Amino acid sequence: MSELLHRKLERTAVGFMLAIVAAASVGGIVEIAPLFTIPETVEDAPDMRLYTPLEVAGRNIYVREGCYACHSQMIRTLRDEVERYGPYSLAVESKYDHPMLWGSKRTGPDLARIGGKYSDLWHVAHLMNPRDVVPESNMPSYRWLATNELDRSSLSQHLSALRAVGVPYTDDMIANAAADAYGQAMPDSTQSSGVTERYGDETQVSAFDGVKTGVTEMDALVAYLQIVGRLTKAAHDHTNAPQQVSNPEN
Structure with a gap:
């Protein structure tokens, strides 16, 4: 039939x-x-901050180099994942991610809580030659990032595009995108103060690649890696919140 x-x-x-x-x-x-x-279903995160222009540039490089193909950015609620990587991921943490980088394959470890776990120079050494810090690593090196000057000319357009899809960048942030990218990687420059004024006092301003003669793609990528999982403390607060215990008599 x-x-x-x-x-x-x-x-x-x-x-x-x-x-x-x-x-x-x-x-x-x-x-x-x-x-x-x-x-x-999406949690509130009043402390959620925006990616700085330098971090946006680093995220673009992360995507360009295909890092998402080997590293996920989503910790499941499974006990072994939480014990290894940290608090499980919340939907709100990807609120401003376009595109999202949750991933599904882990040739390398999950990076959802990589921000602040290692120093800037550790990340630089790891990207220059992964085997120097992780002998068993099969990750390729990215030495050229240390010599590639970061193209900051289109960062305002990147921020404008992100605002078009809901990321609340202000006109001031967009207008000063190139200067803020320079200032975040040049802590001794006059532009550095503008970064914290626009993005908050907790914004990391540092010579990420250890060199203060220019802003490189290495600066941008390390700046991005150092903020992954740190745009909000919601996941940590959610994990540490007291769990409601049901009354056995109900």
């Missing part, structure tokens, strides 16, 4: 088209329906 129905459906153009629409609609509903529950 089902075979006859299938044959009849295939030979009727209108019917076959309607069947395709119905099947596609099921997939669409599955994808779209959860969006209506976002206000109830």
Whole structure:
């Protein structure tokens, strides 16, 4: 019976088209329906801060070099993951990530809590030659990042594009994007004070690659790695919050 129905459906153009629409609609509903529950499922993070222009540039380099193909940025709620990497990831932590970099493959470790775990110079050494700090690593080296000057000319456009998809960058942030990228990697420069004024006192201002003669792609990538998992403390607060215990008499 089902075979006859299938044959009849295939030979009727209108019917076959309607069947395709119905099947596609099921997939669409599955994808779209959860969006209506976002206000109830995404945690609040009043302390959420924005990526600085230098961190945005570093994130772009991270994507450009395919780092997401070997490193995920999403810690599951499984006990072994939490014990190894730290508090499990919350949806709100990716609020300003375009695109999101949760990933699914771990040739290397998850990086969701890498920010602040190691020093700037550790990251530089690791990117220059991973085997110097992790002997068993099979990660390729990225030496050229230390000599590639960072192109800051298009950072304002990057921030404008992010604002168009919901990231609340101000006109002042967009106008000063290039200067702020320079100032964050040049702590002794006059531009460095503007970074903390616009992005907060906790913003890391540092000669990330250890050199103060210019801003390199290494500066940008290390700046990004140092902020991963630190845009908000929501995950740590959520993990440390007292758990509600149900009354056994209820």
